[in-house]
Structures are given as structure tokens and as C-alpha cells.
Amino acid sequence: MLADPFHTALKARLQAGEWPAGQRLPSIRQFVAEGNASYHQVTRAFAQLASEGLLSAQPGRGHFVTPLAQASAVSASEAPVRMQGDALFKLLQGGPHLTKLGCGWLPAAWRDTELLAKAIRRTARLEQSALAEYGDISGYLPLRKQLSVHLKRQTRLDVPPDQLLTTLGATQALDLITRLLIQPGDHVLVDEPCNGNLVRLIQLAGGHVVGIRRTADGPDIEEMQQYLARHKVKAFYCNSTYHNPTGGNLSPHNAFKVLRLASEHDFMVVEDDVYGDFNPHLRQTFAELDNLERTLYVGSFSKCLSASLRVGYIACPAHLVEPLTRLKLLTCVAVPAFCERFVNTILVDGTYAGHMKQLQQKLIAQQVRTQQALARHGWELEMQPQGGMFLWAWHPQVEDQAELITRLERHDILLMPGASFSVGRDYRRYLRINCTHFAPAVGKHFKV
Structure with a gap:
């Protein structure tokens, strides 16, 4: 369910200590009189906050603040010591007052929450059983059929529903693939710069991660050839569309050369295309050229719909469907059935x-x-x-962006340093900038 603004605001006020523990809150009528919410919104927020343990409802007396209200506020200072300086942790846990210029998601204002709320209500009316049941382990079949149509339209990839597996977002998709493909000591190629979490995910499986420089039309083929001449490689992980963090796209001739190398040197291509649907044109993918022979394709709806809507998917060779499904069963059983039906609803209509x-x-x-x-x-x-x-930006007069990052944080603007996207190269002079969070008021801070 999408968060109600009044509930979010009232919770923040409770956690900030506006009312001390034990104090009675103003009445529902008083909150309504302030003009920021309807009677229904206030009563629903009170009930939800009571269920979260932040309020105590006392019949005939009202709602009282519990000690948990202030204790539940999460701040960087209360985080584990190792996490306090982590840029991604700050972006994920930072409050709504922050400008998250370095994040990897859309701002709330860019999401049509009313449109999504209508679709959620429509799905709830039509699919009430999904509110209480486990989902299909492989994924809701009507959704997988819609994904087949969607991929055919967007990428020309012709994949049957039985070669599609839904996942809890792209992160789980990459985790399942890595668990299946990578053994300790395996050499694994990735784009460089690239998503730092992907590097750690591969390392968690024991893989030896090697960065291949990302060019304007895809990975540096010459650099890849040089490494393959010396080492046996198990897989290559790559963003094909609007690469994270450079924003570049894969060209047809680059994709063809990578796939030829994959065939010659016997490695798999893991194609992370989570930003693909942001492209208004027919886009180039490895999967379409390869017809899923050596390619596993990953997509997701979290980036474009809601970060809390964890619905991703894998399109893969037929012989990998069963082992991936078994891994999914072991790790999460199924994607929540309601979420899958919601995505199916908005694809169909x-x-x-x-x-x-x-x-x-x-x-x-x-x-x-x-x-x-x-x-x-x-x-x-x-x-x-x-x-x-994304934009991958640098300034000729700045060799290390650490000072700028610290300065902007004092103005409640959070950035991602280039080092977060490094495998072996020095990216201290670079920043990843999410243009959807950029505004004129932010731009003035970039004067060097």
C-alpha cells in the first residue's frame, strides 16, 4: 500500500519528539481542523501508528504517545559504526528533507502515485485471494505471458513464459544467477565503472571480479580480448541500457562482438537491463541477438514504479530455469502474489x-x-x-570530489562518490549525478 502523506508526516513528528512519551495527542477533530487531512486519513493514520507501537489507544481517553515513538527514529548516528560513512546507506536511510542527488531511483514527485493507487485498488477488487495466498514459485503465469509480449515489443526478444522467472526485484535476480553460475575462484568480468553492490555480490560467491572499461557504445572490446587471452572467464555482467553510472547505451556492433567472444571463450553474459524501459525507442540487448543461448536477461519494475514494489524477472536459457527456480524456492519461495497481479493489471490495461x-x-x-x-x-x-x-561527471580543476561531497552534505544534498563504482580504477574525480533530483537551487553548489 502506498504511504499516506498525513501518516508519514505525523510519524515524523512523533519520532522528532514533538509530543513526549505518555502525552495525549490532539483529537482527530483537531487534526482535521488544521486542514491537512480528512477525518478518514486521520483515523487511519492513528490506527496504523497504534499497530506500529508508536501510539496507545485508550477507549474514552484518546491516543497516547508510547516510549517507542522516539526510540524508533532511525538516524545515521544510531547505525552500526561501519555503516555511518557509507554513501549508499545515507541515501537509503536519509529523510525526505534531503536532496538525494546521487541515488539510483526517481523522486517521489516523479511517480504518479494516484494512478498507481487506482491500479492497486482495482487489483485488490479483482484478485482478493492473492492477499492471503503464496504466489506461484515460477511467477504468476498471466504476468509471465504479459512479460513475453512486453519484451517482444521493447527488445524484439522472443521468449516463452516458461523461460521467465519472477524475482524480488533485480537484486534477487542477480543474486540467484550469481549463486548458480559463480564458484569460488571464478574470474568474472563487469563493466567499470559499475554498481558497487554487484561487485560485492559476486565477491560474496567467491568470484574474482575484473572491471572492463565502459565506452560510449559498450564494454571496451580490446581490453576484454586482452584479459580473455590470459584467463578463463566464467561470466560477464553488463548494463545494456542507460548504464549505471555513465548513462551510456549498448550498440549493435559492440553487442555482437561481446557475444562472439562469449562463444569463443565459453562464458555467459548476464544482462542487467533494469533501466531499459526508460528508453522510448526499440533498444539493443544481448538477449535478442543471442536468443538466450549464452545470455541471462534481468529486468525490473522497481526503478520505474516504486522502490518498495519488488517485482523483477529473469529470462534465461531453458536448461537454467529449473535450477534457478529451486534456488528461488530455497531463498524466498515466491514473489508476493498481490504484487505480481498488480504489475500484470497495469501491463494488460x-x-x-x-x-x-x-x-x-x-x-x-x-x-x-x-x-x-x-x-x-x-x-x-x-x-x-x-x-x-544518470550522468558521470567530473571537473578539470578537481582531482578528488571528497571536499565537494562533504560541503554539499552540509546543505542536505547527498552524492555518490566515484569510488563507489570502482573495481580497480581510480574514480575519485568523478560523481554519479541523478538528473531527476537536480534543480536550479542545487546547481549553484556546483560552481568550482
């Missing part, structure tokens, strides 16, 4: 297509505005995306 069309156009316009604003202050870009969220 066109809601998703309309939502994405609006997002795609907004992203294109926002990229132009952000790139122009940075250029005015002398910043340069490794690539100049025409869509998507």
Missing part, C-alpha cells in the same frame, strides 16, 4: 505504457536541463545521455 511514455519524455527534457546547468560551471561528462537518470 495500458496503465504502465502510458506511465512510461510520460516518464521517458520528462527524462529527456531533464537530461538537457541538467547537462546545460553543469556545463555552465565547467563540468564535463564522460558521456552525454539523451535519456535515463
Whole structure:
């Protein structure tokens, strides 16, 4: 269920200590009189906060603040010591007052929450049994059929439903694939720069991670050839569309060369295309060229719909479906049935297509505005995306962005340092900037 603004605001006030433990809250009528919420919203928020243990309902007397209200507030200072300086942890746990310029998701204002809420209510009416049942281990079959249609339309990939497996977002998809493919000591290639969590995920399985420089049209083929001439490689992990963090796209000739190397040197290609649906055009994928012979394709709806909606999927060779399904059964059993039916609903009725069309156009316009604003202050870009969220930026006069990151944090602006995307290269002079969180008020801080 999408969070109600009044509930979110009242919870924040409780955690900030506006009312001490044991004090009675103003009445429902008083909150309604403030004009920020309806009677229904206030009563629902009170009930939810009571269920969370932050309020105690006393019949005939009202609602009282519990000691848990202040204790439940999460701050970086209360986090484990090792996490306090972690940039990603700060972005994920930071409050709504922060400008999360370095994050990997859309701001709340970019999400049509009313449209999604309507689809949720419609799904709840039609699929009430899904509220209480386990989902299908392979994934809701009507959804997998819709995914087949969706992928055919967007990428030309012709994949049957029985070669699709739903997952708890792309993170679980990559985890399942890595558990299956990678053994301790295996050499694994990744884009560099790349998602630091992916590097740690592979290392968790015992893999030896090697970065291949990302160019404007995909991985550096010459660098890949040189490494393959010396080492046996198990897999190559790659973002194909709006690469994280550079924003670049895969070209057909680059994809063809990578797949030829995969065939010659017997390694698998793991294609992470979680940003693919932000592309308004037919996009190039490894999976479509390869027809899923040596490719496992990962997609997700979390980036474009809601970070809390954990629905991703894997398209894979037929012989890998069963072992991946067994791993999914061991680790999570199934994706929540209601979430799968919700995604199916918006794919079937066109809601998703309309939502994405609006997002795609907004992203294109926002990229132009952000790139122009940075250029005015002398910043340069490794690539100049025409869509998507990311920019990989640097300034000729700055060798290390640590000072800028610290300075912007004092203004409640959080960034991701280039080092977070490194495997072996020095990226201290780089920043990942999410253009959807960029605004004129933010741009003034980038004057060097």
C-alpha cells in the first residue's frame, strides 16, 4: 500500500519528539481542523501508528504517545559504526528533507502515485485471494505471458513464459544467477565503472571480479580480448541500457562482438537491463541477438514504479530455469502474489505504457536541463545521455570530489562518490549525478 502523506508526516513528528512519551495527542477533530487531512486519513493514520507501537489507544481517553515513538527514529548516528560513512546507506536511510542527488531511483514527485493507487485498488477488487495466498514459485503465469509480449515489443526478444522467472526485484535476480553460475575462484568480468553492490555480490560467491572499461557504445572490446587471452572467464555482467553510472547505451556492433567472444571463450553474459524501459525507442540487448543461448536477461519494475514494489524477472536459457527456480524456492519461495497481479493489471490495461511514455519524455527534457546547468560551471561528462537518470561527471580543476561531497552534505544534498563504482580504477574525480533530483537551487553548489 502506498504511504499516506498525513501518516508519514505525523510519524515524523512523533519520532522528532514533538509530543513526549505518555502525552495525549490532539483529537482527530483537531487534526482535521488544521486542514491537512480528512477525518478518514486521520483515523487511519492513528490506527496504523497504534499497530506500529508508536501510539496507545485508550477507549474514552484518546491516543497516547508510547516510549517507542522516539526510540524508533532511525538516524545515521544510531547505525552500526561501519555503516555511518557509507554513501549508499545515507541515501537509503536519509529523510525526505534531503536532496538525494546521487541515488539510483526517481523522486517521489516523479511517480504518479494516484494512478498507481487506482491500479492497486482495482487489483485488490479483482484478485482478493492473492492477499492471503503464496504466489506461484515460477511467477504468476498471466504476468509471465504479459512479460513475453512486453519484451517482444521493447527488445524484439522472443521468449516463452516458461523461460521467465519472477524475482524480488533485480537484486534477487542477480543474486540467484550469481549463486548458480559463480564458484569460488571464478574470474568474472563487469563493466567499470559499475554498481558497487554487484561487485560485492559476486565477491560474496567467491568470484574474482575484473572491471572492463565502459565506452560510449559498450564494454571496451580490446581490453576484454586482452584479459580473455590470459584467463578463463566464467561470466560477464553488463548494463545494456542507460548504464549505471555513465548513462551510456549498448550498440549493435559492440553487442555482437561481446557475444562472439562469449562463444569463443565459453562464458555467459548476464544482462542487467533494469533501466531499459526508460528508453522510448526499440533498444539493443544481448538477449535478442543471442536468443538466450549464452545470455541471462534481468529486468525490473522497481526503478520505474516504486522502490518498495519488488517485482523483477529473469529470462534465461531453458536448461537454467529449473535450477534457478529451486534456488528461488530455497531463498524466498515466491514473489508476493498481490504484487505480481498488480504489475500484470497495469501491463494488460495500458496503465504502465502510458506511465512510461510520460516518464521517458520528462527524462529527456531533464537530461538537457541538467547537462546545460553543469556545463555552465565547467563540468564535463564522460558521456552525454539523451535519456535515463544518470550522468558521470567530473571537473578539470578537481582531482578528488571528497571536499565537494562533504560541503554539499552540509546543505542536505547527498552524492555518490566515484569510488563507489570502482573495481580497480581510480574514480575519485568523478560523481554519479541523478538528473531527476537536480534543480536550479542545487546547481549553484556546483560552481568550482
